[in-house]
Amino acid sequence: QVQLVQSGAEVRRPGAAVKVSCKPSGYTFTGYDLNWVRQAPGHGLEWMGRMDPYSGTTAYAQRFQGRVTMTRNTSIGTAYMELSNLTSEDTAVYYCARIIKGMYAYIYYYMDVWGKGTAVTVSS
């Protein structure tokens, strides 16, 4: 079945960077864009950006521009999200999610499969 397997929990010091991986299975890796969504404790879902694994093209939320980098390794079918210059406000669970394009009167998008999440703790 289709699933997204994420890397394990991470702990970082303020100012450091973290790189989280997401390995899809059950479908063609390059066939669908992957999104990264985070959730700080007690807060809602926050979209960070997405990547087209086929071309490597990315789109980032404005608030993460310059600090986030989304990449992939097509030879091993894995996507990565790296966030730099971490602060305590980056403590959150980070999810990857596959996004699908649909059409019925309008074009629409939905995230049908999610990883289980990777907890990132930033603490001195």
Next chain:
Amino acid sequence: SSELTQDPAVSVALGQTVRITCQGDSLKNTYASWYQQKPRQAPVLVMFGKDNRPSGIPDRFSGSSSGNTASLTITGAQAEDEADYYCHSRDNSGNHLEVFGTGTKVTVL
């Protein structure tokens, strides 16, 4: 930037009907998708497109839209429906970025 606004919390008696709404300019020309999230779990897609349920989602969940408002309705709410619900859409105004709603906590009494 595009925003999607939801009521923070709603409650519903067991077996009754509850509607969760999501408002935003992007919804004038696209459909929202809806996600259910229970504590310490990843979000789960429950509704997408005009009114489509993924496999395994009970038919007590339904979706609708009008103007700039999308709605998710639970008809005959069950205890297991108690969760946070988020809407999502892509901003089609030019930047094509994704946006999530602020989230609604549904309590089943």
